[in-house]
Amino acid sequence: MLDRIKASLSSLAPAEQRVGRLVLSDPRAFASLPITELASRSHVSKPTVVRFCRSVGYDGLSDFKLKLAGSVSEGVPFIHRSVDVDDKTGDVLVKVIDNTVAAFLKYRNDASPLAIEKAVVALLAAYHTGKRIEFFGVGNSGIVAQDAQHKFFRLGIQSIAYSDGHMQVMSASLLGPGDCVVVISNSGRTRDLMDACDIARKNGATTIVVTATASPLAMAGHIHLAADHPEGYDRYSPMVSRLLHLMIIDILATCVALRIGPKLQPLLKEMKNNLRNKRYT
Structure with missing residues (x-):
């Protein structure tokens, strides 16, 4: 989810970029703070915080914070590992399955x-x-x-x-x-x-x-x-x-x-x- 926000940052309006940078700097705090505090820390209005959440593909602040909290607390249990030429059959099996599971969990957390x-x-x-x-x-x-x-x-x-x-x-x-x-x-x-x-x-x-x-x-x-x-x-x-x-x-x-x-x-x-x-x- 954080990678997605980082990739989208340059396409956002300047005010929304400030909200995005606040998310990236401390995602755990963002997920727990009220909208008034988020707006104050980003130096934007409260509607801008909501617009940011919708610009990156979520229904609103509540939906965004729910997905963010899940992403930060749970994360993805596997790191993508490339298949190498000297991998044994068992290594290939584990890597392919782990990579797929990781991608599915990441999508579950990030999907809009x-x-x-x-x-x-x-x-x-x-x-x-x-x-x-x-x-x-x-x-x-x-x-x-x-x-x-x-x-x-x-x-x-x-x-x-x-x-x-x-x-x-x-x-x-x-x-x-x-x-x-x-x-x-x-x-x-x-x-x-x-x-x-x-x-x-x-x-x-x-x-x-x-x-x-x-x-x-x-x-x-x-x-x-x-x-x-x-x-x-x-x-x-x-x-x-x-x-x-x-x-x-x-x-x-x-x-x-x-x-x-x-x-x-x-x-x-x-x-x-x-x-x-x-x-x-």
Whole structure:
């Protein structure tokens, strides 16, 4: 959570930056002090303290302090450790699992319910009005996009996934107001995805980006779902990032399913019954 605040600091207004620096200087004290004292120590107004919390992706001061207290007191029990060429099988097993667990716990502490809620509302609006829902990603993120399309398809939601840059640009060119596109990227710096996101947004579609904080893509979408982790891009295949993105898609799909409500149950039951013949007894 503190890394996320540090990365976002330069993009905030000067007054909000002062609040951010106070958080970074003594997070434990920030989590326990009343808003009047926080405003006084930051030399800002009380509304500015609340605006800071919302600018970094939280519902307000209470939500921010709750997540901050959890992050500081609990922390993440594992430190990201790279897999080395001389690692034994047991070492690889422990490192991969520990890195994944650490990333999931960090996301639990850092995630913005407000941003997720905005994404869910946008997806539901597109669904209820019969507009298009699309998922874009390349490489490993392209696989996540396909998984997202599969999950939403099972909910009876017409959607499509594209992992080819040309198809993404062409499809983005056909999107319009009310349509929704989810752009998934580990680095947030892929040119094809940036181009497609810009085109979709220019045409009036709602753009949801699942990517790293402070990346170009993070600032290009309407709604940013931060997916931050310490995994580098230069060694082996991205592991933690893909699993983190899949979990975020699971959260979105679950929230959307719950909002659609009871009418989903007969559909899912019929689908399950129709698939019985595909399995050995």
